[in-house]
Amino acid sequence: MALIKLVNFKSFLFQKDVSECLCRRGPDASSRYDVQGVPGYKVHFVGSVLWMQGRQLFGQPAIDNKGNVLLWNGDIFGGKLVRIDSKVVRHRAEEISWKAIQLLFQSGNTETSDTKVLLDALGEEVPILQVMCTVRGPYSFIYWNNTSKRLWFGRDRIGRHSLLWQINTLSSMLALTSVAKKSRPEFQEVPACGIFCAHLDENNGTYLFLSELNFCLDSIHLHPWSDITEDEISSFKKESFELIISPIKIQSPVFLPDAGLFLTGPTTDDLSPFTQVEHPSSSHMKLLEDLLKDRALSSRVHDLISILKKAVKVRVKTQLDACQSCATICNAHNRSTGCKEGMGWNKFGGDLEVKSSVWVFKSEVHSPTEINAKIQYFNSTDQVSADMNSVHIEDEGTKRVCQHCKTAVLFSGGLDSAILAALAHEFVPSGEPIDLLNVAFERPRPHREMSRKERKQGNKQRADKFDDVPDRKTGRQTWAELRQLHPERNWNFVEIDVSQEELCLERSRRISDLIHPLNTILDDSLGCALWFASRGEGTLVLPSGDNSGYISPARVNISLEDSLPMTLFLTLAQVVLLGMGADEQLGGYMRHRTTLGQRGWQALLAELRHDLARISTRNLGRDDRILSDHGRQGRFPYLDEGVISYVGALPPWHRCCPIPSLPPGVGDKTLLRLAATKLGLYKAACLPKRAFQFGSRIANSKEKASDVSDRL
Structure with a gap:
């Protein structure tokens, strides 16, 4: 996203290592802007952009005609940006007249980048908090209001995108960035x-100048979300500076129920569908089918599927109508020809217009090496104008031919990812493949030198040892189920095999910096697994008995020493769908069963709420840093505001029923399992929960997840 520094008159050099990390997150454009006219301060903005929305790439830092500056790492998926008469708004939230709210922008604008939409809205005479509370979607942002000399920043209520800060009163510095290397231990997650606010006007008392070359950073104001508890706020307070809690709160866009909401607990009628149905232990599938016969249960399943469809649809549709490679070529061409707003690649099925003709991409991209070479080639504007071998001109009205994969799914084959893949099928154009990214890790080998014979046997058995990984087995099983359910779709099953050597190399070279500032064994396992999976580089598997299959534009045959030729594949998807948030909301962990058995339904509800409330600090910021390192964007349909609000309004016994008579594979995430059954995913619906780190076999079960990892 960006790096910003607030410093005194002493010179400050931008850290090269941070800038390099930012450019990997935003490979399509980067720029710097320095704010002028702030006595005693230098304010520097650096922005790197991953082009995901809008007809034309909208660079960052984004600056309006008033000198306001926006750094935006997010997507507006829903809600409204609203305009409120400034005369109505005073200093107290209860004085706001909601009748004065008027529609300013409707999200989902297919022609304009949401960065521009938000910049325009923030530039109006509208309270910034009232603008931000209307945004539905994942984000982190930094906004400089040039008139008030205030710096606003924060993350969405769920914390789906990363933002780190460093506040150092001794060195007179505040830094905000999406990612920082582990050599900068002072950075922590915001x-x-x-929404936080820092005042830079030297007359307002927030910052006290001690001399011309020094100032004291006393405090930062926090406007908390309306559903944040006092205990949660207390846990965020820093000892290094004073955090002032504003009485003006922001209306939360999601519904997080209080643990005391369902005081009475379930009635006999509430649990009767689960206690009265016959459930032979050998047929979980039959049990789920019988449960769907209950009218009330079936109605809730229908509602959940409907709202999940909306969440998946907006995450599939809201992206460029070009794959990673073609979008890079298009962006380079736009730069070389000086395209204005209104020209370029239309993200929703439009054309790349050049006067009266249409540029159409040929499907001639092949291997990862060729993709990188082509990207570097077209980053040269001279080469763009001199040689357009990757495009040709058709008559006006010709439609795009970039039918490469644009949407991938992190695919263990389990319940959560199976549902996402099935729902994505409904919204991905029929001529495009969907890449199913399945990662597996090699078991650690004994610490001794292998003989030549052992090395030779090891290479020959390479496929076999990865075939035994649990997620590889379930992945192939559910892939077959998807092919049977939707045979018209090209499902690219990508087997991503990671050796111990490669794991150690990439962990030390890059991944440990992305996991920072988190540092536990669990962070290590999940972060590494997610990095390799989202890189999308592996072996493309053809269905058994299919000698032709779908030949991806990213395929190439290579030969490895002492091994047969294998097919190397690199996904071209810009968007990766992930299943984070399903377990936390719908009762997917084994400890949820334990909690219910020992302390009852009220305790289970409290635990579900706690799980969701802490998901931002446990993994989402880390996951965003990991995924974005490949120039892709991770999207989490289960953490859509609509999904969270719907599920949050349900009592826990309507989400899951982990009672003794309903074993794992039925009683956990029962509502979601019924949804999978209704979608025709009968086998996937019955698969037991398996943690990603164990399913991919990267984790050692003998290690304690909460311990600090000495490998990072």
Whole structure:
């Protein structure tokens, strides 16, 4: 996203290592802007852009005609940006007249980047908090209001995108960035508890100047989300500076129920569908089918599927109508020809217009090496104008031919990813493949030198040892189920095999910096697994008995020493769908069963709420840093505001029923399992929960997940 520094008159050099990390997150454009006219301060903005929305790439830092500056790492998927009469708004939230709200922008604008939409809205005479509370979608942002000399920043309520901060009163510095290397231990994650504001006007008392070359950073104001508890706020307070809690809160866009909401607990009628149905232990599938016969249960399943469809649809549709490679070529061409707003690649099925003709991409991209070479080639504007071998001109009205994969799914084959793949099928154009990214890790080998014979046997058995990984087995099983359910779709099953050597190399070279500032064994396992999976580089598997299959534009045959030729594949998807958030909301963990058995339904509800409330600090910021390192965007349909609000309004016994008579594979995430059954995913619906780190076999079960990892 960006790096910003607030410093005194002493010179400050931007850290090269941070800038390099930012450019990997935003490979399509980067720029720097320095704010002028702030006595005693230098304010520097650096922005790197991953082009995901809008007809034309909208660069960052984004600056309006008033000198306001926006750094935006997010997507507006829903809600409204609203305009409120400034005369109505005073200093107290209860004085806001909601009748004065008027529609300013409707999200989902297919022609304009949401960065521009938000910049325009923030530039109006509208309270910034009222603008931000209407945004539905994942984000982190930094906004400089040039008139008030205030710096606003924060993350969405769920904390789906990363933002780190460093506040050092001794060196007179505040830094905000999406990612920082582990050599900068002072950086910590900005808590997703509200919107923060720092005042830079030397007359307002927030910052006290001690001399011309020094100032004291006393405090930062926090406007908390309306559903943040006092205990949660207390846990965020820093000892190094004073955090002032504003009485003006922000209306939360999601519904997080209080643990005391369902005081009475379930009635006999509530649990009767689960206690009265016959459930032979050998047929979980039959049990789920019988449960769907209950009218009330079936109605809730229908509602959940409907709202999940909306969440998946907006995440599939809201992206460029070009794959990673073609979008890079298009962006380079736009730069070389000086395209204005209104020209370029239309993200929703439009054309790349050049006067009266249409540029159409040929499907001639092949291997990862060729893709990188082509990207570097077209980053040269001279080469773009001199040689357009990757495009040709058709008569006006010709439609695009970039039918490469644009949407991938992190695919263990389990319940959560199976549902995402099935729902994505409904919204991905029929001529495009969907890449199913399945990662597996090699078991650690004994610490001794292998003989030549052992090395030779090891190469020959390479496929076999990865075939035994649990997620590889379930992945192939559910892939077959998807092919049977939707045979018209090209499902690219990508087997991503990671050796111990490669794991150690990439962990030390890059992944440990992305996991920072988190540092536990669990962070290590999940971060590494997610990095390799989202890189999307592996072996493309053809269905058994299919000698032709779908030949991806990213395929190439290579030969490895002492091994047969294998097919190397690199996904071209810009968007990766992930299943984070399903377990936390719908009762997917084994400890949820334990909690219910020992302390009852109220305790289970409290635990579900706690799980969702802490998901931003546990993994989402880390996951965003990991995924974005490949120039892709991770999207989490289960953490859509609509999904969270719907599920949050349900009592826990309507989400899951982990009672003794309903074993794992039925009683956990029962509502979601019924949804999978209704979608025709009968086998996937019955698969037991398996943690990603164990399913991919990267983790050692003998290690304690909460311990600090000495490998990072």
